[in-house]
């Protein structure tokens with residue numbers, strides 16, 4: 001268990017005041033710990049009632065705790081920003097955010113972002129303003145679906161994504177290396193559209209080498225905390 005992880009829970013369990021005020025931002029430092037130990041239960045450790053004013057939560061990985069996250073989200077009425085892994089059963093979680101967190105505006109997904117997750121956002125959270133999908137695998141159809149349907153979106157970050165196009169069979173799927181006119185036109189309503197797909201970019205190379213599912217533990221500590229959207233960086 002990383003020191004910061006322990007410290008966070010110890011501090012909060014003790015009802016400590018962090019950074020001069022009630023806990024407003026919480027994050028799990030060591031995502032590998034979570035991935036390695038299926039017995040760890042983040043939410044059982046997390047004293048939900050002691051941080052009702054939580055505004056930002058960063059949990060880049062979790063294991064089978066969606067139900068407990070939903071219970072937690074019902075208590076975090078002030079939650080505005082969430083960093084989370086890609087999960088299979090996204091609709092219930094997204095619905096819980098939409099119902100309970102009226103100020104929610106920023107979402108960062110770490111991991112492949114599929115059409116089902118995109119559909120959940122369009123259905124339940126169409127007012128989302130900021131979305132970061134950086135360093136993940138993303139299908140071109142899913143990107144177009146987001147741009148066509150998330151009309152309130154102001155900022156979208158797809159930097160260093162492995163963008164995949166699936167043409168009509170039997171043509172093989174291919175990596176998109178340049179954004180076409182259609183995508184750029186559809187993205188023109190955004191305030192910021194952050195994209196990077198360069199053969200010479202080190203982060204793009206890492207995403208391609210890891211086939212769209214970044215193995216952050218291989219890289220410098222802290223690399224996963226970066227984001228081109230400053231409010232989503234740590």
Ligand SMILES: [Zn+2]
Pocket residue numbers: 159160196197198201202203204205
């Ligand atoms: Zn890049």
